[in-house]
Amino acid sequence: MSRITEKLASFHYTTWNLVVLLLWQVWGMLMAGSAAYKTGFQGMNNVLVRDWLLSKDTGFPVLKVWFIGLCILMILLGINLIFCSWEKIFRLIRTRFNGPKLYMLIVHVIFGLVALGHLGGLMLGYEYNNIQLSEGKTYSFEDGYRIEVKSVNFISDYKVLEKTKYITKDEFDYRKNSADITLTRDGKELSSGSVFLLDPLEYRDIQVTLRNFIKSPEPGDQQVGVESKPWIVLTVSRNPVLNIFLVIYPLMIAGIFIHLIMTWKKPPASGLASEGAE
Amino acid sequence: MLIKLYYIIIFLNLLCFSFRIAGRKNLGYASGIVALIANGALLISIAIQSGHLPLFNFFESFLFMTFVLGLLGLCIRGPKDYADKIRVWVWFEILVLLIMTLFFPKEPAFSMYNYGYILIILFHIFRYVSLPLMLYASAFYIQFIIQREKNERTRLLSQQGRNFLLLSAGLFLTSEYIGIIWCQIGWGDFWMWGLNFLQSIFIVLFLMLAFHLPGKGKFYEDIKSIIGGLAGFAVLTLYIVRGLLG
DSSP, rough: OOHHHHHTTTTHHHHHHHHHHHHHHHOOOOOOOOGHHHHHHHHHHBOOHHHHHHHHSSHHHHHHHHHHHHHHHHEEEEEHHHIIIIIIHHHHHHOOHHHHHHHHHHHHHHHHHHHHHHHHHSSSEHHHEEEEOOTEEEEEEEGGEEEEEEEEEOOOOGGGGOOOSSSOOTTTTTTTTTTEEEEEEETEEEEEEEBBBTBBBEETTTEEEEEEEOOOOOOGGGOOOOOOEEEEEEEEEEEHHHHHHHHHHHHHEEEEEEEHHHHHSOOOOSSGGGGGGG | OOOHHHHHHHHHHHHHHHHHHTOHHHHHHHHHHHHHHHHHHHHHHHHHHHOOSSSOOOHHHHHHHHHHHHHHHHHHOGGGGGGHHHHHHHHHHOOOHHHHHHTSSSOOOOOOOOOOOHHHHHHHHHHHHHHHHHHHHHHHHHHHHHOOOSHHHHHHHHHHHHHHHHHHHHHHHHHHHHHHHHHHHHHSEEEEEEHHHHHHHHHHHHHHHHHOOOOOOOHHHHHHHHHHHHHHHHHHHHHHHHHHOO
């Protein structure tokens, strides 16, 4: 093994990479906690991160530098993971196969896949937020898809719409207020049903999520003594790697637990974290 | 009534800690049990009064965590020679948690409409079980650091510290996974950029660091146990910061 690959596979590399990542996270947390970057983070959540990053209108160049730095550090960690898995763990299994080491390899490989799934969620598909619609209105998006709101079934007191937070279950039952929507593509109906808060409509990898009920934002609807039907706020998203991600993540957790059970009574050869002993 | 019971819990845990320091094992054990029962009674009272499980604000979640930590402290699993010493650290940590609650409103959380939703409940339960486990692991690590001798017996302390830290990491990741599903069906995306999510990454990275430190020998063993022992306190600090920011 060459000196460079040895270094790329080393735990020293992992440690320093993680230390820099932690410091990078502290910087991110400071920005997230500051009012100056509130709009910037909201912008990141409003669209797919890929679109946010590539758009010139989203602003917040420092936030973009931070995000790119985070991606670079994760890529560097991924390189370490590949070399470490290949050069150390895999080699050890070939020479001295045992259960805990196999599980360590599996957990590390799955961790790499989870990280890729995370990246895929940020970069693939699409996301449209804050789509405000009333009964009968439609919203068109990519590839000829369209959503139509057939009806808004709001049974709670309309006064609750004035509140932005501190809403009790007596004031609002999220299992009873809903909207009936239809998803079509080029005029052909693909799926229809009721969407509730915390209960979206799914069609293949497209998800239509009911985020909120709001008062009508149109000035004409605000007549004295007349309560117009609430509008709904939707998010339309498509994440082609979501299902894979949701399957591999618990596998990683299960791998950790199995490794823990296998090594619970076995004292480390040296040091505390047997995983880290070189 | 809730407040009175809350101060009684602080007093009982202080008493337990004092008995442990003084080496009065039986009295320490008895006061620990009474403190745990009182803590459980307070949690049940909060649940009855508020109509939700006591997991949702700083006061509720920290009382829940002191309960879990007290339970762990009473059923120490580790080297028998060191069990009483570890219990001293566990009750020190319980007191730290309780002291933190003194700086926050001592009342149940406002009962939001979605607090009965199963994913929200599970997310909080796993999260607030993982932190006491990290602190429990810290107790083993601290005891290992202050032991002058480093032999196979004392290394069992670090091994148990590592075991509980890894267990807490698994539970924390479980809470993250539940949070991901909750976020996906609630907001249409499993990831939301913001302080809470960045804090979660920080915790995962810190745990990864604790498990990947290289090196052999006494110096590196101490470094590893310091980082492992700090994990719980680092997470605790993040929770306090989040509590302060509302």
